[in-house]
Amino acid sequence: MPVTDSIAxxxxxxxxxxxxxxxxxxxxxxxxxxNISELLVAKGYIKAFTVITTxxxxxxxxxxxxxxxxxxxxxxxxxxxxxxxxxxxxKDIRKYLGGLGLYILSSSKGIITDKEAREQGVGxxxxxxxx
Numbered sequence: 001m002p003v004t005d006s007i008a009x010x011x012x013x014x015x016x017x018x019x020x021x022x023x024x025x026x027x028x029x030x031x032x033x034x035n036i037s038e039l040l041v042a043k044g045y046i047k048a049f050t051v052i053t054t055x056x057x058x059x060x061x062x063x064x065x066x067x068x069x070x071x072x073x074x075x076x077x078x079x080x081x082x083x084x085x086x087x088x089x090x091k092d093i094r095k096y097l098g099g100l101g102l103y104i105l106s107s108s109k110g111i112i113t114d115k116e117a118r119e120q121g122v123g124x125x126x127x128x129x130x131x
Contacts, residue, residue, distance in 0.1 A: 006030060007127055008079045014046075018064055018072035029058035035111040036104065036127075037062060043102065043113065045074050045130060076101070080126040090123040101131030 003009045010033050017025035027033060029051060037049040037060055047063040065073040080103070081087040089105070093114045096103050103114035107124030117123065 003028075005079075005083050006033065007036070008082070010036065011077050011079055011128055014062060014064070014074065015077050017062075018074055021066075021070070021072075023064060025062050025064065026052075027060045027062060029060050032106075032111070033060055039104065039111055039113070040130075074130060076131040077128060078130075079128045081128075087126045088123065089117075089126055091118075091121050093117050093123065096129050097131055101129055103129050 006028075010027055013025050013027050034049075034051060037046065040046045041048060045065065047065045049060050049062045051058060051060055067073065089103075093103065093105070096114065099115075104127045105112055105114065105117050105124040106127055107117060107122045109116075109120055109122055111127075112120070112122075112124075
């Protein structure tokens, strides 16, 4: 079944795997999803990820991160900009939850967080928010 919104599919797979307490989840590969995974590893929301190439199609295996109590590191992950309603933000990007969470943006500088966008003075499309 073709996926219309690949970022929403990525987010949903991670959210569902976290709720099911799975250690890993497999996501179809794309360069955008790989860049988002790199950012989530750097910010500490997921442990690691590996790109696995098979004869049929490549995919990304994401290792989810949990607290000592067994709670997922990602408490909330929500798509903001959707195919039917794109959400763009200029240079004056507000903080999500007063700085506790992050907005992930697609900008001219690549996939960056709201904090990095403010520091670099750029705006872009708000892909999703995470806490």
